[in-house]
Each structure stands twice: as C-alpha cells, then as structure tokens.
Amino acid sequence: MKFKPKKDLLYGLILLPLGIFFIGFGASFPFIFEANLVSIFVITGLCIPLGFFFLWCWFGTSYLISEETLVVKQGPFSRSITIDKIETIERNTMPLLSSTALSLESYIIQYKPYQTFIIAPENIEEFVGKLQEKNNHIKFTRK
Incomplete structure (x- = not known):
C-alpha cells in the first residue's frame, strides 16, 4: 500500500521557489551574463540539476508498504527497510535537525x-496500523 507524505507549507515555501529559481537561473545564465564557456557549463550544469533535485524531493516522496518491506522514496533516493526489523516508531522531537521529512x-x-530513519506520512495512524498488521511487535509512541 502506498502512502503520501505529509507536506508542510514551510517546506513548500523553501523547496518549490528554490527549485524554480535554480532552474530559471541556470537556463537564463548564458543569455544574461557575458561569461566564458566554462562558466556557462559549470553554472548551468550545477543549477539546473539542483533545481530539479529540489522539485523531485517535493513531488517524489512516498512510502510503500509491501509484504515484507517498507520502501521510502524521496526524490532520487530510495531506502528499503525490512518490516520484521522495525522496533519502534516515535515522534521526532527535533524535526528541523537532520530530517528528510x-x-x-x-x-x-x-x-x-541503532538504525533510524525519519518519515512523515499523511495519516500516521493508518500507516502504523498497516505496519503493525505485518509486525505486531512494533511499539508506536505518538507523544
């Protein structure tokens, strides 16, 4: 079963404008500035992929629960976690520090x-319920 991520306006106000800015700046750089060919390739080659990366992270995040694994996709990155190995799911008390959610x-x-991963599904109760159907030893703390 596939779950959508919960998305806050704060993160949208950061990722979407940054993505659009980097793509726009990278695409317009050769036409606006009189730069040498190397500068054009470097700036354009860095800005456009970075812009697409930000947009891909915003639009390409999802959580997929299969029979034996939880697959977390975030942009170009994917992590697979065996559901039997999950011990606890608890509220993140420092959400801005080291969070990919x-x-x-x-x-x-x-x-x-000692392995952890940070998630933010839209409906945490349903998400944890599906995981607990497959592994009833998972402890869930909402705090």
Whole structure:
C-alpha cells in the first residue's frame, strides 16, 4: 500500500521557489551574463540539476508498504527497510535537525540495533496500523 507524505507549507515555501529559481537561473545564465564557456557549463550544469533535485524531493516522496518491506522514496533516493526489523516508531522531537521529512510533524523509525530513519506520512495512524498488521511487535509512541 502506498502512502503520501505529509507536506508542510514551510517546506513548500523553501523547496518549490528554490527549485524554480535554480532552474530559471541556470537556463537564463548564458543569455544574461557575458561569461566564458566554462562558466556557462559549470553554472548551468550545477543549477539546473539542483533545481530539479529540489522539485523531485517535493513531488517524489512516498512510502510503500509491501509484504515484507517498507520502501521510502524521496526524490532520487530510495531506502528499503525490512518490516520484521522495525522496533519502534516515535515522534521526532527535533524535526528541523537532520530530517528528510517534508513536515515538522515527523516520526523516527528505529530498526535493527541503532538504525533510524525519519518519515512523515499523511495519516500516521493508518500507516502504523498497516505496519503493525505485518509486525505486531512494533511499539508506536505518538507523544
């Protein structure tokens, strides 16, 4: 079952304008500035992919629960977590620090010994319920 991420306006106000800016700046740089060929390739080659990366992270984040795994996709990155290895899911108390989630209301999945990943599905109750159907030992703390 596929779950959409919860998206906060704050993250949208950061990622979307940055993505559009970098794509626009990278595409218009050769026409606006009188720069040498190397500068044009470097600036354009860095800005346009970076802009697409920000947009891909915003539009390409999802959580997929299959029979045995939880697959977290975020832009070009994907992580697969075996559901049997998940120990706890708890509220993230420091959401702005080291979070790849698109919401301030995020949760930490702890799996294996000392391995964690931060998520923010739209409906956390349904998401955790589906995971607990497959592994009833998962402890969920909403705090």
